[in-house]
Amino acid sequence: xELFIKQVITGIQVGSVYALVALGYTMVYGIVKLxxxxxxxxxxxxxxxxxxxxxxxxxAGLPAWLCILAAVAVCTIIGIATEKIAYKPLRGAPSLSVxxxxxxxxxxxxxLALILFSSSPRPVNxxxxxxxxxxxxIQFSGVTVITIVFSVIIMIGLQIFIKSTRMGKAMRxxxxxxxxxxxxxxxxxxxxxxxxxxxxxxxxxxxxxxCSAYPQVQPYMGSMxxxxxxxxxxxxxxxNIPGAMLGGIIIGLVExxxxxxxxxxxxxxxxxxxxxLVLLVKPTGILGKNVGEKV
Amino acid sequence: MLKVTNLNVxxxxxxxxxxxxxxVHQGEIVSLIGxxxxxxxxxxxxxxxxxxxxxxxxxxxxxxxxxxxPAKIVTLGMAHVPEGRRIFSQMTVKENLEIGAFIRGxxxxxxxxxxxxxxxxxxxKERYKQAAGTLSGGEQQMLAIGxxxxxxxxxxxxxxxxxxxxxxxxxxxxxxxxxxxxxGMTILxxxxxAKMALSIANRAxxxxxxxxxxEGNAQDMLADDKVKKAYLGL
Numbered sequence: 433x434e435l436f437i438k439q440v441i442t443g444i445q446v447g448s449v450y451a452l453v454a455l456g457y458t459m460v461y462g463i464v465k466l467x468x469x470x471x472x473x474x475x476x477x478x479x480x481x482x483x484x485x486x487x488x489x490x491x492a493g494l495p496a497w498l499c500i501l502a503a504v505a506v507c508t509i510i511g512i513a514t515e516k517i518a519y520k521p522l523r524g525a526p527s528l529s530v531x532x533x534x535x536x537x538x539x540x541x542x543x544l545a546l547i548l549f550s551s552s553p554r555p556v557n558x559x560x561x562x563x564x565x566x567x568x569x570i571q572f573s574g575v576t577v578i579t580i581v582f583s584v585i586i587m588i589g590l591q592i593f594i595k596s597t598r599m600g601k602a603m604r605x606x607x608x609x610x611x612x613x614x615x616x617x618x619x620x621x622x623x624x625x626x627x628x629x630x631x632x633x634x635x636x637x638x639x640x641x642x643c644s645a646y647p648q649v650q651p652y653m654g655s656m657x658x659x660x661x662x663x664x665x666x667x668x669x670x671x672n673i674p675g676a677m678l679g680g681i682i683i684g685l686v687e688x689x690x691x692x693x694x695x696x697x698x699x700x701x702x703x704x705x706x707x708x709l710v711l712l713v714k715p716t717g718i719l720g721k722n723v724g725e726k727v
Numbered sequence: 728m729l730k731v732t733n734l735n736v737x738x739x740x741x742x743x744x745x746x747x748x749x750x751v752h753q754g755e756i757v758s759l760i761g762x763x764x765x766x767x768x769x770x771x772x773x774x775x776x777x778x779x780x781x782x783x784x785x786x787x788x789x790x791x792x793x794x795x796x797p798a799k800i801v802t803l804g805m806a807h808v809p810e811g812r813r814i815f816s817q818m819t820v821k822e823n824l825e826i827g828a829f830i831r832g833x834x835x836x837x838x839x840x841x842x843x844x845x846x847x848x849x850x851x852k853e854r855y856k857q858a859a860g861t862l863s864g865g866e867q868q869m870l871a872i873g874x875x876x877x878x879x880x881x882x883x884x885x886x887x888x889x890x891x892x893x894x895x896x897x898x899x900x901x902x903x904x905x906x907x908x909x910x911g912m913t914i915l916x917x918x919x920x921a922k923m924a925l926s927i928a929n930r931a932x933x934x935x936x937x938x939x940x941x942e943g944n945a946q947d948m949l950a951d952d953k954v955k956k957a958y959l960g961l
Contacts, residue, residue: 601818601822601829602826602829605815609813614776615777615806615813616830
């Protein structure tokens with residue numbers, strides 16, 4: 433029982449990180465129908481930001497967790513820049529060209545990091561100084577609690593933003609029908625930039641959460657993490673925001689349970705198996721649905 | 728108010744609109760009729776910037792629309808009710824109306840205007856919380872018109888508002904168009920239902936394969952033998 437609860441909590445923790453990353457995939461897909469394969473690498477960028485900003489913060493006598501601001505800021509800038517430089521010129525191009533560009537962007541960021549920071553992993557200093565939390569006779573690390581709580585707050589905030597603010601509604605309008613949105617006076621370019629900004633900002637948050645649990649950064653760290661988050665987005669229903677959150681948590685749980693009860697080595701295989709299963713059985717994902725439209 | 732001069736539009740190698748000129752004056756209902764594929768929708772799309780023109784001019788009260796950012800056009804007082812309604816089907820009825828007022832910042836006034844739309848279309852009020860995609864065709868058309876009203880336009884472009892509706896609903900929609908016009912709205916109406924379109928219009932243009940082949944007083948056109956034969960099925 434104890435093992436079970438521990439695995440569940442760990443699963444939710446990892447799942448929250450996947451969910452934050454999956455949100456970036458799904459929001460961007462919802463608006464521009466593009467799988468931004470460079471999104472996983474934004475996490476790597478965020479990770480390096482944490483590595484470099486923590487010593488500076490500590491020298492200035494500031495708490496290390498403020499590195500989240502640096503990670504979010506730089507990820508947001510990288511996200512907007514990627515869209516403007518790589519994707520915007522291809523608007524209206526065949527989706528295969530855009531897909532290839534996205535993969536190229538991912539390789540570019542990874543190799544740029546390789547040149548700049550070398551391939552050797554860099555350790556990340558302790559980000560959150562939190563005492564462990566004990567419930568009953570089970571102990572959780574402070575990082576676990578922070579990650580889960582923080583992710584939940586962000587997801588609720590995002591949901592409120594999308595549901596009830598003017599720009600949130602504009603985003604939904606663009607994602608449903610870009611041309612009709614233009615007729616309402618909504619600038620698609622501005623909306624797309626905003627979407628990339630939010631998505632990559634979330635990747636920055638995810639980066640810090642991830643690094644606080646696995647304190648090591650290297651140029652390829654984003655590719656596996658990104659792939660799993662992508663699977664989470666597909667599982668929940670790509671383009672669907674609550675779906676990304678749900679998918680992330682499910683993938684985290686499945687991975688953690690496989691690690692706890694079956695085998696650590698099989699965990700990735702099971703996660704990728706889910707992707708195949710979803711594509712076979714319900715390609716629209718759990719919450720994705722083909723909305724029947726009356727004519 | 729709206730002046731289109733020598734407009735040419737192409738889809739790749741296909742020259743869809745040939746030197747079309749038309750004018751809509753303040754307070755008028757002008758109908759643009761013609762068969763399927765004549766280019767009616769293309770003209771409306773070009774006016775609101777969804778489609779690029781190859782040459783020609785489109786002026787709204789002295790502003791050149793062809794060089795205006797398409798998303799800015801609605802701020803000049805022109806709303807477009809697109810063909811096939813194009814409502815946001817996964818958003819609620821109320822959200823659709825709110826997004827119609829996207830360019831405005833006056834929240835209290837917006838709330839009042841939503842109530843006003845509801846008073847025109849009571850059925851939208853009954854369903855304000857429902858996803859717009861679940862509405863019937865007629866209700867969706869009402870929502871599309873209501874959404875366009877929310878930007879407080881002086882001129883409305885309407886593309887096939889009768890499409891796919893029962894004769895009874897068509898009557899209702901046309902009644903609404905007239906009512907809007909009585910309240911001061913200028914309207915450019917694109918329709919395949921030529922008889923209805925001519926019966927409420929002041930003036931009309933007949934479009935055939937991208938050319939204006941006839942223009943004039945709508946009542947005269949209703950009586951014209953050529954129009955009767957070609958478009959009214961009489």
